[in-house]
Amino acid sequence: xxxxxxxxxxxxxxxxxxxxxxxxxxxxxxxxxxxxxxxxxxxxxxxxxxxxxxxxxxxxxxxxxxxxxxxxxxxxxxxxxxxxxxxxxxxxxxxxxxxxxxxxxxxxxxxxxxxxxxxxxxxxxxxxxxxxxxxxxxxxxxxxxxxxxxxxxxxxxxxxxxxxxxxxxxxxxxxxxxxxxxxxxxxxxxxxxxxxxxxxxxxxxxxxxxxxxxxxxxxxxxxxxxxxxxxxxxxx
Amino acid sequence: xxxxxxxxxxxxxxxxxxxxxxxxxxxxxxxxxxxxxxxxxxxxxxxxxxxxxxxxxxxxxxxxxxxxxxxxxxxxxxxxxxxxxxxxxxxxxxxxxxxxxxxxxxxxxxxxxxxxxxxxxxxxxxxxxxxxxxxxxxxxxxxxxxxxxxxxxxxxxxxxxxxxxxxxxxxxxxxxxxxxxxxxxxxxxxxxxxxxxxxxxxxxxxxxxxxxxxxxxxxxxxxxxxxxxxxxxxxxxxxxxxxxxxxxxxxxxxxxxxxxxxxxxxxxxxxxxxxxxxxxxxxxxxxxxxxxxxxxxxxxxxxxxxxxxxxxxxxxxxxxxxxxxxxxxxxxxxxxxxxxxxxxxxxxxxxxxxxxxxxxxxxxxxxxxxxxxxxxxxxxxxxxxxxxxxxxxxxxxxxxxxxxxxxxxxxxxxxxxxxxxxxxxxxxxxxxxxxxxxxxxxxxxxxxxxxxxxxxxxxxxxxxxxxxxxxxxxxxxxxxxxxxxxxxxxxxxxxxxxxxxxxxxxxxxxxxxxxxxxxxxxxxxxxxxxxxxxxxxxxxxxxxxxxxxxxxxxxxxxxxxxxxxxxxxxxxxxxxxxxxxxxxxxxxxxxxxxxxxxxxxxxx
Ligand SMILES: Cc1cc2nc3c(=O)[nH]c(=O)nc-3n(C[C@H](O)[C@H](O)[C@H](O)COP(=O)(O)O)c2cc1C
Ligand code: SF4
Ligand code: SF4
Ligand code: SF4
Ligand code: FES
Numbered sequence: 001x002x003x004x005x006x007x008x009x010x011x012x013x014x015x016x017x018x019x020x021x022x023x024x025x026x027x028x029x030x031x032x033x034x035x036x037x038x039x040x041x042x043x044x045x046x047x048x049x050x051x052x053x054x055x056x057x058x059x060x061x062x063x064x065x066x067x068x069x070x071x072x073x074x075x076x077x078x079x080x081x082x083x084x085x086x087x088x089x090x091x092x093x094x095x096x097x098x099x100x101x102x103x104x105x106x107x108x109x110x111x112x113x114x115x116x117x118x119x120x121x122x123x124x125x126x127x128x129x130x131x132x133x134x135x136x137x138x139x140x141x142x143x144x145x146x147x148x149x150x151x152x153x154x155x156x157x158x159x160x161x162x163x164x165x166x167x168x169x170x171x172x173x174x175x176x177x178x179x180x181x182x183x184x185x186x187x188x189x190x191x192x193x194x195x196x197x198x199x200x201x202x203x204x205x206x207x208x209x210x211x212x213x214x215x216x217x218x219x220x221x222x223x224x225x226x227x228x229x230x231x232x233x234x235x236x
Numbered sequence: 237x238x239x240x241x242x243x244x245x246x247x248x249x250x251x252x253x254x255x256x257x258x259x260x261x262x263x264x265x266x267x268x269x270x271x272x273x274x275x276x277x278x279x280x281x282x283x284x285x286x287x288x289x290x291x292x293x294x295x296x297x298x299x300x301x302x303x304x305x306x307x308x309x310x311x312x313x314x315x316x317x318x319x320x321x322x323x324x325x326x327x328x329x330x331x332x333x334x335x336x337x338x339x340x341x342x343x344x345x346x347x348x349x350x351x352x353x354x355x356x357x358x359x360x361x362x363x364x365x366x367x368x369x370x371x372x373x374x375x376x377x378x379x380x381x382x383x384x385x386x387x388x389x390x391x392x393x394x395x396x397x398x399x400x401x402x403x404x405x406x407x408x409x410x411x412x413x414x415x416x417x418x419x420x421x422x423x424x425x426x427x428x429x430x431x432x433x434x435x436x437x438x439x440x441x442x443x444x445x446x447x448x449x450x451x452x453x454x455x456x457x458x459x460x461x462x463x464x465x466x467x468x469x470x471x472x473x474x475x476x477x478x479x480x481x482x483x484x485x486x487x488x489x490x491x492x493x494x495x496x497x498x499x500x501x502x503x504x505x506x507x508x509x510x511x512x513x514x515x516x517x518x519x520x521x522x523x524x525x526x527x528x529x530x531x532x533x534x535x536x537x538x539x540x541x542x543x544x545x546x547x548x549x550x551x552x553x554x555x556x557x558x559x560x561x562x563x564x565x566x567x568x569x570x571x572x573x574x575x576x577x578x579x580x581x582x583x584x585x586x587x588x589x590x591x592x593x594x595x596x597x598x599x600x601x602x603x604x605x606x607x608x609x610x611x612x613x614x615x616x617x618x619x620x621x622x623x624x625x626x627x628x629x630x631x632x633x634x635x636x637x638x639x640x641x642x643x644x645x646x647x648x649x650x651x652x653x654x655x656x657x658x659x660x661x662x663x664x665x666x667x668x669x670x671x672x673x674x675x676x677x678x679x680x681x682x683x684x685x686x687x688x689x690x691x692x693x694x695x696x697x698x699x700x701x702x703x704x705x706x707x708x709x710x711x712x713x714x715x716x717x718x719x720x721x722x723x724x725x726x727x728x729x730x731x732x733x734x735x736x737x738x739x740x741x742x743x744x745x746x747x748x749x750x751x752x753x754x755x756x757x758x759x760x761x762x763x764x765x766x767x768x769x770x771x772x773x774x775x776x777x778x779x780x781x782x783x784x785x786x787x788x789x790x791x792x793x794x795x796x797x798x799x800x801x802x803x804x805x806x807x808x809x810x811x812x813x814x815x816x817x818x819x820x821x822x823x824x825x826x827x828x829x830x831x832x833x834x835x836x837x838x839x840x
Contacts, residue, residue: 093744
């Protein structure tokens, strides 16, 4: 049972442990598979699809698919890079992202991903949807214009905080993150110390009064591209 | 609020105050109060032991549930392209005129709400509408004033039904004007058969032998995906779990399909017999029929069939004197969501949550309903299974083609003289089906519904089968005076409305695809738009999480392939070299409004 699992990613042999996902196995081997909804402390749910790889000819989300012996996986192919790029573009045009005014800039995983993919402007037409800002909570702001529906906040609240502050409501293009209260975030039991306040990959969940403490230009992804920490583990 | 308070509390108690029955709870609240008011969310959450936001999450997901108060009567006009082409638009206009309101509005006396809804499973008698749960079919604009007057007078939707359809449609518990339109019966499903003989034979065998029989018959799922039924039952049987479940997919949401409607009406016993055999084979003691909200009019009849079977020892403890075998079935109502036909969504919906699909590792056969091994099959698949146990695997395998055994029920609709149900052996050519249905001057057939493929005359000699023209049953016929891109746009609109929104490529990609088709139809398309559609369509297909997004670009991709000249005629390079989709007047419009004056440059 505990025999280790052997698979290949772009021809490179990779060893995985039982119970690992393809993404976890790749991470350990220093192979970065781009991702947005996945978070190391949370159960993966496969909603952004950026981590899609081709497993034995079929597309699979690497963050949810268990690694299995003998898998032949493609990750870094022109076809996949193009599909991923297209999805990243979709996330930009479905919301309203003005990075120059955004407190998350430099720490934002979506923005960093766009840089990694060399995206300067999305190829799709902006949809300019009307979205709300919820500033009701004393310590936390929710700016739905920047939400990518990754549901990290939903999971963190349930899995790490033992609460249930967030949940998806609506469907299709009108799907959005709802809160467990009468009207707004202030009506919930959300606290600024909750993990769910920390996990948002973009500038949707923002803590008040700490904005711009670290200057833009000196932030996480200003210093190093997203994924480079994982690629540093690579064995030659 | 105090009335609604007691109503809500009573309903929560009715379902044992459990989270798993949240779907039934909110459906009943909707029915009794005409909506699920926000003020009731907390109460429902308490009554069902869940969170307020979970309640909101469910209500906001299903089209038939709403926070907003609706009229005592809700009229839902089917807005499918088939209905539109059979005169649906004129009916829509007549409705707004007779009621004095627009769509998504309620009359000022609060009595009637008017809405549109995707395919309601009546494409063979279109245009059709639902008036609460009552189906009113074969509408014409001339009929509408009389129907509305009648409704105003009686306030009773059933009063709109003046004569009943054939067969069980006239049953005391159905009393519907819906007609079966069975045009051709085949050897397997619509032939006369001896009731319960399949079940009796199955009970003389071991479960493993029953599975072996179903495997030997080559039976593949009739819901669209075509998975081997025997193998599915075997995997369910072998997966570890204290409890197992057998689910029947009666969601029939694919536009243009209505064959399950006819089976539920005329072959309910055969279907439940098949479920019972599946229960015996897999080791399940509980079955669930997931019935689409649109078919609520069949529910009292189906409940009665279940009761009759319980009384006859065909359900319940010790079935047919077999002391070891217990199996019973409940009905789970849907509430207007196409995605709930996808098996993992269907399971979520049965568990009382919104119908987001789940990841398909683990598969439902290992961890399905209540995290237990679950076999989900289509209505027709269960009917086939019962007949296989009765007549033998060899008999079944001899019908059809090598890889597609048995017969298939086709729901033929659209531009043909004889729309309705055709039971044909697999391998029958599309041309033959069209001939029998009396289709003339056919330009295109949508095989398998919007998620299937749009084919033209060059494909008409292919056979209906999993290996050639695969279909869950939907066959929409379009004659050569129809606008191909209008059809494509209608299908994309359907997917945009029905996407659950969980994953990015489907949530956003379908919106982008649809708007590019719109642009081309408006005459603003350029040749580059065709490459754009192909690339974007491929990304949505390859990257989406479930079958909806993996098939939603099909109307575009298959029409681009089979009807390229139609597109070419619409997208011409502009000789001036200007971008056709850019309209300067439209672009400055908003600025003009803000500035409060018209542009001097662009308004000559
Ligand atoms: C978006 C979507 C909608 C579906 N709708 C239905 C449906 O209405 N009825 C059905 O039987 N199967 C439907 N399916 C297929 C089911 O997921 C599943 O494959 C089927 O119920 C299995 O039964 P079968 O093997 O007997 O066909 C749908 C699939 C998708 C992706
Ligand atoms: S959330 Fe990220 S991508 Fe969006 S505006 Fe802020 S920095 Fe830019
Ligand atoms: S608020 Fe942030 S964490 Fe939550 S779904 Fe939106 S982007 Fe993800
Ligand atoms: S493909 Fe569409 S329907 Fe399926 S999970 Fe993604 S958004 Fe939902
Ligand atoms: S990281 Fe895998 S789907 Fe988002």
